[in-house]
Amino acid sequence: MQLYCTRPSCPRPVNQFDDLDNHSALKKAQQKYCTSCGMELFLSGRYLSERLLGQGGFGSAFLARDRYTPTLRHCVVKLFQPSSSLGPKQLQMAQMLFEREAEVLEQLGNQHPQIPNLYAFFPLVVPSLRSDQCEEYFYLVQEFIDGEDFGKILHRRGPLSEKAVRAVLVSMLQVLAFVHQHGTIHRDIKPSNIMKGRNNELYLLDFGAVKQVTVGPGSGQSTGIYTTGYAPPEQMSGGQVFPSTDLYALAVTCVVLLTNQPTAELFDSYTHTWRWQEQHQVSPGLAAVLNRMLQATPNSRYQSADEALAALTREAGKMSVPNPSFPAQISPSPAAAAPSPLASPSPTAPPAPSATLLPTSRLSSLPAFLGAAAFTGVEGGLLAIAIFSLLGTTLLGSGTWLGLMIILIILQLRRIIERLDLLVIAGISGAAVLLLPRLQQVILPVSGGQPMQTVLMLAILAGLSTVAIAVLFRLIFRLVSRLI
Numbered sequence: 001m002q003l004y005c006t007r008p009s010c011p012r013p014v015n016q017f018d019d020l021d022n023h024s025a026l027k028k029a030q031q032k033y034c035t036s037c038g039m040e041l042f043l044s045g046r047y048l049s050e051r052l053l054g055q056g057g058f059g060s061a062f063l064a065r066d067r068y069t070p071t072l073r074h075c076v077v078k079l080f081q082p083s084s085s086l087g088p089k090q091l092q093m094a095q096m097l098f099e100r101e102a103e104v105l106e107q108l109g110n111q112h113p114q115i116p117n118l119y120a121f122f123p124l125v126v127p128s129l130r131s132d133q134c135e136e137y138f139y140l141v142q143e144f145i146d147g148e149d150f151g152k153i154l155h156r157r158g159p160l161s162e163k164a165v166r167a168v169l170v171s172m173l174q175v176l177a178f179v180h181q182h183g184t185i186h187r188d189i190k191p192s193n194i195m196k197g198r199n200n201e202l203y204l205l206d207f208g209a210v211k212q213v214t215v216g217p218g219s220g221q222s223t224g225i226y227t228t229g230y231a232p233p234e235q236m237s238g239g240q241v242f243p244s245t246d247l248y249a250l251a252v253t254c255v256v257l258l259t260n261q262p263t264a265e266l267f268d269s270y271t272h273t274w275r276w277q278e279q280h281q282v283s284p285g286l287a288a289v290l291n292r293m294l295q296a297t298p299n300s301r302y303q304s305a306d307e308a309l310a311a312l313t314r315e316a317g318k319m320s321v322p323n324p325s326f327p328a329q330i331s332p333s334p335a336a337a338a339p340s341p342l343a344s345p346s347p348t349a350p351p352a353p354s355a356t357l358l359p360t361s362r363l364s365s366l367p368a369f370l371g372a373a374a375f376t377g378v379e380g381g382l383l384a385i386a387i388f389s390l391l392g393t394t395l396l397g398s399g400t401w402l403g404l405m406i407i408l409i410i411l412q413l414r415r416i417i418e419r420l421d422l423l424v425i426a427g428i429s430g431a432a433v434l435l436l437p438r439l440q441q442v443i444l445p446v447s448g449g450q451p452m453q454t455v456l457m458l459a460i461l462a463g464l465s466t467v468a469i470a471v472l473f474r475l476i477f478r479l480v481s482r483l484i
């Protein structure tokens, strides 16, 4: 069995113990020590680190086994390992936050299925590698969530669909409603802290920056632990944090999942407005909820996760008839049905001006936009050849062509057809025009006896010129919306 030494300065952390491959021997085995630095490898006598999962702000996370469970259950061992550049005050704060993570996991994780359980929290004093003094390490052992976090999912799969993001939003609002009701603010919501389990359940991770909200002067003060781009202004400025601080970060997470763009690309620091809708358009109801959560001032946002859930449900109700792509079922937490005591008197109030609601155009990410433009051009060219060959350049022919083009554009804007569908449609149209001479009547007289080459050339020309025109319009649109 391979055991990974958790001492941060260990020169060769990977240890191999063949005698531990047998499970019953493993359960009875005496303490093992790192062959390189002498560090204990059976943490607290039972947790065996197998490999490094990653390194975060305050330490490392390891995938480990609990040798005192029948199945050698997997778990995550987190080691508190603050940066050596921290001053004594910051170090104290970092340690306090690590302990707070353990407290919160113990309090919340064991009660909510979407928050990891706390298994253990203990210090370990070991002889130092460099001097004859001792070093103290703090470990937190928690439930291992077998899955992939949304940072990695984004990296692997690209932007998520509106339906998938809505599911993340609803699920995390439900978890946040629970977290906030227990007087805690997460303060570090971001894609890499939301995990999609193999069971398709979503989990909220990393309570290392949590803030307990207590009543009293100076309470709820931000400690400067946040992720730039996701933290709202009150957190960035070290001011007081609120439940709506998490709502802001969750909305940023959602727009990042929709666009797969870094937050700096979605926020206009000149006008201090979120411009995510330039990158990707969603149904107006979802956009309104996200934009309200993205308000710069906490009192302009929803005041609770339940209030946001209720608004989302209301918007889904409004949209369910006209928009068939809208998920019919949203199941907010039971509390969402009743207005939260913290809810503002007018949850339907329009967003304050700081979060920009741009005119609705379905401009997507640049590659998707260029692809759609190229497809529209090519398909427009092929349809023109086919329709004008069949119906002639009459009013009926032109009307049919125009109608089909409008339908094609709407289908793309609503993402009913995208990516592979576009290739298939263009392929079928191209094959039809190239193989059925009856569809080439319009170009036959000008093709010089080479209808195939002419059709291909016209389709490519139409595609390229549409891309050029679309890019020009996109630039003008961006320029005008920036000026406005």
Ligand SMILES: Nc1ncnc2c1ncn2[C@@H]1O[C@H](COP(=O)(O)OP(=O)(O)OP(=O)(O)O)[C@@H](O)[C@H]1O
Binding pocket: 053, 054, 055, 056, 057, 058, 059, 060, 061, 076, 078, 116, 142, 143, 144, 145, 146, 149, 188, 192, 193, 205, 206, 208
């Ligand atoms: N309970 C868990 N189950 C499974 N994987 C986890 C769990 N907790 C953390 N991880 C994974 O371990 C890695 C390190 O996590 P950690 O929370 O220490 O840092 P981080 O989230 O990467 O960074 P930061 O603390 O700066 O936000 C991440 O890849 C994370 O997805």
